[in-house]
Amino acid sequence: MIGRLAALILLGTVYLIQTAEVPQQVSLTLVELGGNVTLWCPVFREGYFYWYKQTLGHMIQTVARVTFTGQKLSLQLNNTRFKVTGGKTQYSLTIRNITKEDEATYFCLNGTAYGQSFVNGTFLAVKGKTHILLRSFYVKQSPLTESVQPGDSVTLQCSLVSRNKEDRVQCPGEHTVLSFACSVHVHLVTDVSVLRSDCLYRH
Known part of the structure; x- marks a missing residue:
């Protein structure tokens, strides 16, 4: 009995290794x-069936399964x-x-129960805009250049303008505007007052 069980285990192991090769x-x-989207998977043997999902950088998740008992x-x-x-010939994932x-x-x-093999797989690529909203807007500064004397004050106006033709909203709900002073090196301006008016920023 032990010999038969060992033979079955060995057979199943060899079967899995051959599939992996x-x-x-x-x-x-x-x-x-x-x-x-609907993904299809053909079924060749009655018994066990698993549908897995593997996200890049994450462990495998079991989406669905069919147990041997009760089907x-x-x-x-x-x-x-x-x-x-x-069904008897294929499974679908929607x-x-x-x-x-x-x-x-x-x-x-x-x-x-003695061996399983992967039938097929597909990489589901999602097209469209992601949650990174900064890519959908740009900042327009007015005036572009201004000459001032040391000790004088200057007002620079920044406007958030939508780049998405489908989205006419000019003022996004959550946004942050940072000002930089450029000389030999780039410095973040911290000693200025910022006045907000809708989606206009005056520095």
Whole structure:
């Protein structure tokens, strides 16, 4: 009995090693930010099925799995935007309202109690603007140049102007304006008074 069990374990180990020796290419799926996507995975063996997610720099997460007993499909991620459906020949993973956090490699595993293998995988790339709002605005200074005598005061006006044609909002809700004085080196100006009027800054 022990000999048969050892043989089965060895067979399963050899099977997994043989699978790992032939790396499979991961396909690329592009989706717009806020859109929906459905990933498909064929099923070749009845038994175990896993759907994994691996974000760059993070450990692998189990998205869904099918246990050998009962053949029940269970969603592991606590996320209402994820939906997994299954059948005898394939499983599908649908992600709604795509966010940047969904960008990752998704791959599925199928097999029996004696050995499983990765069926396919895809890298889900999310297109669209990220949460870095500084890229969507630029600062316009008026006047661009001004000549003054030592001891005189000068007023420089900075305006936040939107660069996004789709977003006509000229004044973002959260922003910070820093002033720099340029000579041989660049210094942050700290000895000036800043007066805010809507999205206009006067120094």
